[in-house]
Structure formats: C-alpha cells, structure tokens
Amino acid sequence: MKRRMALLVLITGSVFGICLFAGPHGINPFNMNVLDRVILFEVRLPRVLAGALVGIALGASGAVLQGVLRNPLADPYILGLSSGASLAAAGGLILGIALPATPLLAFAGAAITGGLVGILSFRRGGMLPERMLLAGIGLGFLLSALLMVLMSLASNEGLRRAILWMFGDLANAEWSLIPYGFVFIAAGLLLASARAKALNSLMLGDDLSHSLGFSPHRERLVLFVAVCLMTSASVSLGGMIGFIGLLMPHIMRFFVGADNKVLVPSSALAGGVVLMLSDLAGRTVISPAELPSGVITTLVGAPYFLYLLRRRDILHG
Amino acid sequence: MDSGILSLLDVSFSYPGSGQVVDGLTFHFGEGEFACLLGANGSGKSTILKLSCGILTPENGIVKLWNKPLNEYRGRDKAKLLSYMPQNLHLIAPFRVREVVEMGLYPYDIPPLLTVDDAIGMVGLSDKKEVAIGNLSGGERRRAFIAMTLVQGAGILLMDEPLANLDIRYQVEIIKLLRDIKGVTTAMALHDINLAFRFDAVVLIQKGRILAKGTPEEVITEELLQEAFDVKLKLMRHGPQTFISYQ
Numbered sequence: 247m248k249r250r251m252a253l254l255v256l257i258t259g260s261v262f263g264i265c266l267f268a269g270p271h272g273i274n275p276f277n278m279n280v281l282d283r284v285i286l287f288e289v290r291l292p293r294v295l296a297g298a299l300v301g302i303a304l305g306a307s308g309a310v311l312q313g314v315l316r317n318p319l320a321d322p323y324i325l326g327l328s329s330g331a332s333l334a335a336a337g338g339l340i341l342g343i344a345l346p347a348t349p350l351l352a353f354a355g356a357a358i359t360g361g362l363v364g365i366l367s368f369r370r371g372g373m374l375p376e377r378m379l380l381a382g383i384g385l386g387f388l389l390s391a392l393l394m395v396l397m398s399l400a401s402n403e404g405l406r407r408a409i410l411w412m413f414g415d416l417a418n419a420e421w422s423l424i425p426y427g428f429v430f431i432a433a434g435l436l437l438a439s440a441r442a443k444a445l446n447s448l449m450l451g452d453d454l455s456h457s458l459g460f461s462p463h464r465e466r467l468v469l470f471v472a473v474c475l476m477t478s479a480s481v482s483l484g485g486m487i488g489f490i491g492l493l494m495p496h497i498m499r500f501f502v503g504a505d506n507k508v509l510v511p512s513s514a515l516a517g518g519v520v521l522m523l524s525d526l527a528g529r530t531v532i533s534p535a536e537l538p539s540g541v542i543t544t545l546v547g548a549p550y551f552l553y554l555l556r557r558r559d560i561l562h563g
Numbered sequence: 564m565d566s567g568i569l570s571l572l573d574v575s576f577s578y579p580g581s582g583q584v585v586d587g588l589t590f591h592f593g594e595g596e597f598a599c600l601l602g603a604n605g606s607g608k609s610t611i612l613k614l615s616c617g618i619l620t621p622e623n624g625i626v627k628l629w630n631k632p633l634n635e636y637r638g639r640d641k642a643k644l645l646s647y648m649p650q651n652l653h654l655i656a657p658f659r660v661r662e663v664v665e666m667g668l669y670p671y672d673i674p675p676l677l678t679v680d681d682a683i684g685m686v687g688l689s690d691k692k693e694v695a696i697g698n699l700s701g702g703e704r705r706r707a708f709i710a711m712t713l714v715q716g717a718g719i720l721l722m723d724e725p726l727a728n729l730d731i732r733y734q735v736e737i738i739k740l741l742r743d744i745k746g747v748t749t750a751m752a753l754h755d756i757n758l759a760f761r762f763d764a765v766v767l768i769q770k771g772r773i774l775a776k777g778t779p780e781e782v783i784t785e786e787l788l789q790e791a792f793d794v795k796l797k798l799m800r801h802g803p804q805t806f807i808s809y810q
C-alpha cells in the first residue's frame with residue numbers, strides 16, 4: 247500500500263511539473279526568457295497550484311462524505327454548500343461587486359450554508375446522516391431558486407460573469423488567494439485524515455462505531471467541519487467543478503481499497519491530478535480560447551462514472 | 564447473578580412518542596456468565612442491551628461497569644471491556660472481510676493476543692478474507708462481524724440476535740465458539756427458544772421487566788413461556804434434550 251501511495255505522490259508531482267510547463271505557450275524549463283518567467287510565476291504557478299488544491303479538496307471531501315452519509319452517490323456539493331457559494335458569488339458578480347471579492351463571498355456563502363445544514367440536521371444529540379442529506383438537498387434547491395431569481399434580474403454582463411464563474415474556472419486564480427485556500431484545505435484534510443478510523447467505523451453504522459469506542463455524533467460533526475472547510479475553500483478558489491468529488495473515491499477504492507486511512511489521501515491526490523490535467527486540456531484544446539475546467543471534468547467524468555456503474559459493483563466495492 | 568460486573572440499577576427508558584419500554588429495571592450480568600435474553604418482539608431485549616453498553620442513556624437509574632458508572636469511561640477504555648453487536652448490520656459498506664475484522668483493533672495501541680487471521684479462521688471465513696462484505700451472504704456477513712468482536716477482545720460481549728440468518732450448523736458452532744472463550748461474559752438476545760438450552764443462564768423478558776432468570780431448566784417452562792410469548796406451546800423431552808412444540 248505504501249508503494250501505491252508513493253507512486254501516487256510521484257504522479258501528482260510529475261503532473262504538477264507538466265502542467266506548469268505545457269500549454270498553448272510551451273516553456274522550456276532549461277531555457278527561459280523574461281516572458282516565460284512572467285507566464286510561469288505570475289500566471290501558471292498560481293493556476294496550477296489552485297487546480298491542485300481544489301482537486302485535493304474535492305477528492306478528499308467526496309471520500310469523507312460518502313463515508314459520513316453512508317451514501318456512495320454523495321459528493322461535496324450534495325450538502326448545498328456549492329449552491330450557497332454560487333448564490334453569494336454570483337450575487338456579488340451580478341451586483342457589480344469587484345471580482346477580487348468573489349472568492350470571499352463564495353467562501354462565506356458555503357460556510358453559512360454548512361452551518362445551516364448542521365443546525366437543520368441536528369436531532370437527538372447530534373447530526374443524523376439522513377437529515378444531513380435531506381437538509382443539504384432542500385437548502386440546495388432553495389438557494390438555487392434564489393440564484394435563478396437573481397440571474398433573471400441581472401444585466402447581460404453580470405449574467406455572463408456569473409455563468410462563467412459557476413462553470414468552474416481556474417483562469418482567475420491569483421497568488422493572493424493561494425495561502426488562504428492552502429490553510430483551509432490543509433486544515434480540513436488533516437482533520438479528516440486524523441479521524442479516518444472513526445470514519446471507517448461510522449460506515450458500519452452508529453452502534454458499531456460506538457462499540458469500537460467512538461462517539462458517532464461527535465465524529466460526524468468533526469468530519470462535517472472538515473468537509474465544510476475544504477469545500478468552501480475549493481469553491482472560492484475554482485468555482486463549481488463537477489464529478490471529481492463523486493468519482494475519485496470510487497476510482498481509488500479499486501486501487502487502494504476502502505480503508506479511509508488510505509482512501510482519503512489517495513482520493514485527494516487523484517483529484518489534484520485530474521483537475522490539473524483537466525485545466526491543462528481546457529486551456530490547450532481550443533487555444534487561444536479556453537474551456538472552463540469544470541466543463542472538462544464533467545464531460546470526461548460523467549461518461550466514465552456511467553461506465554464504472556455498468557462494469558463494477560460501485561455499491562459493494 | 565448477584566456479583567455483577569455489569570449492572571443496571573433501577574433503570575427506566577422510553578423512546579419519544581412511545582410508552583415506557585424499560586421501567587425500573589435492576590439486573591446484573593455475572594462474571595463469566597453465558598446468558599441469553601428471551602422475549603417476544605418488542606419486549607425490550609434490544610433496548611436492555613443498548614442501555615447496558617451505553618448506546619442509550621437511561622432516563623432514570625444508572626448502569627455500572629465494574630462498579631463504575633458507564634458514562635464515566637472514555638470510549639476507547641470502555642471498548643476494551645465491553646463490545647456490542649447490533650441486530651441490523653449495514654450492507655452498503657465497501658470494506659473487505661479483513662478490513663472489517665481489523666477494525667476490532669481500533670481501541671488498542673498494542674494489539675491483543677488474538678490475530679485478525681485467527682479470528683477470521685475461527686468463524687470459517689479464511690477463504691473469503693479479501694471478499695467485499697456486501698458480496699457475502701447474510702450469514703457470512705454476520706460471521707465476519709462476530710470475528711471483529713472477537714478481535715476486539717472485550718471481556719463482556721453483548722449481542723443482539725447474532726444468530727439471525729445463520730445456518731443451523733453455524734448457529735451451533737458460534738454458540739460453541741463463544742462459550743469456549745474463557746473468562747468472557749456473553750449475553751445475547753435470542754429468538755430460537757430451542758437454542759436457549761445451550762446457555763448457562765436464560766433471562767426471560769416481558770414488557771421491559773425480568774419475568775424470570777435462572778438455568779434453562781428453571782426458566783424454560785410451559786407456564787413462563789406462555790406468559791412471555793402469549794402463545795400456547797408444549798415442552799417435549801427426548802432423552803436429555805428438551806424441545807418446544809408450538810400449538
């Protein structure tokens with residue numbers, strides 16, 4: 247297992263390097279001119295870092311949520327966090343609030359929605375998985391409806407900017423956001439990894455989790471906070487990127503098994519790899535125009551998910 | 564039964580919207596005892612087991628483990644002394660048998676004596692170690708979870724209908740397996756009255772109270788069973804064995 251994880255780390259590092267230097271404007275790392283340096287450090291590096299961070303956050307969040315909710319179809323957006331982020335961010339764009347404030351608005355929107363899901367799903371001393379799911383879906387619908395209202399009242403320019411943001415795009419990644427994103431995503435990932443055994447036990451049901459020495463309500467709350475931190479930060483950095491959170495845990499289960507001690511970090515790394523490559527494809531395929539990376543991940547991810555569903559027993563591993 | 568290592572003292576409990584399920588129950592699990600809980604559906608067997616291991620908290624009264632209130636134990640410390648196996652096991656868990664059994668080691672920093680492989684062998688699943696738990700039959704899945712409980716190595720095993728869905732062969736083998744573990748106190752809710760004769764002690768439960776407790780011969784009588792299950796039945800003896808016939 248250690249060898250597989252080492253291989254995954256090596257692949258992630260290699261893809262990171264490739265994505266830095268490859269693209270419509272190829273850069274030779276051994277012979278860079280001034281323009282190359284500007285592109286590399288001012289444009290590529292923050293963009294690839296943002297892609298890696300967002301992919302890591304989504305992959306890890308997906309694995310954690312599928313365990314916490316005991317639902318193989320769960321992904322980081324099922325709790326309505328993305329709808330909250332979209333409403334706040336798109337609202338800001340439509341109302342003409344300066345673009346740099348958008349990630350902050352998205353983070354606030356997702357975090358507030360996470361808090362609401364927590365409050366709504368609280369019953370008999372803790373958050374219950376079924377109620378978390380229902381509260382998330384219900385809130386998601388409500389916030390999406392409010393977003394529609396807002397969009398129908400928006401100007402053409404505001405509407406265009408909001409739609410582009412919602413597609414999920416790393417083109418606006420900038421250095422100033424990377425440290426904040428890194429801190430929140432690293433905190434969420436460390437929290438989730440530290441509670442991986444508890445997450446395994448929760449997947450067997452609350453009674454067995456309790457019998458193994460865990461407090462199911464407390465563990466669910468800690469893991470929920472970890473997911474909220476990672477998802478909120480990822481939406482604020484890269485908008486809505488589909489299918490990574492849903493798909494990566496399913497793919498990685500075939501390679502590393504279902505033990506969350508390995509599955510959470512490996513889904514995180516795989517998410518980073520896939521999003522960096524999707525972004526590379528998005529800025530290369532129809533160059534000089536660009537496709538948002540969220541469109542690429544969904545175009546590739548949805549058919550692959552259906553293929554997996556057909557070929558493998560997704561529910562039982 | 565009076566020197567209890569696990570005691571429920573004047574315990575009462577009710578679920579929201581229902582009447583009192585357990586009302587003023589006092590009960591002791593004796594050290595090393597191999598006991599079964601018998602009773603009709605809804606009699607409170609599962610609730611008593613859940614109160615005994617701390618999954619449910621009594622509204623009144625107290626549960627004591629080794630003379631210390633159960634709620635004063637840290638989760639991991641309690642898990643080394645007391646384990647519980649629920650009646651309903653979740654099916655959508657993508658773990659393999661080995662991964663599930665390994666979870667029995669979670670409360671420990673230094674693993675106890677029984678290895679994961681040994682426990683899997685004891686329940687007859689050595690050839691299915693790497694099979695996903697969801698792809699096992701109901702009985703095999705149950706045995707995998709029993710192996711996890713064995714690895715956990717607690718001195719008290721509380722099991723809610725662990726023999727459900729098992730073939731007769733495995734019902735008998737699991738009872739023998741649990742009975743042969745020295746120094747372990749076992750209490751399991753049971754449905755099949757005929758199997759109760761294989762236990763040291765039988766606790767007959769009716770409406771959340773103890774109707775009778777004692778050896779199988781003392782408790783399994785036509786009068787007590789008719790009162791507990793509200794059905795006419797007959798005890799038939801064949802040599803040293805006793806069977807139940809339902810009318």
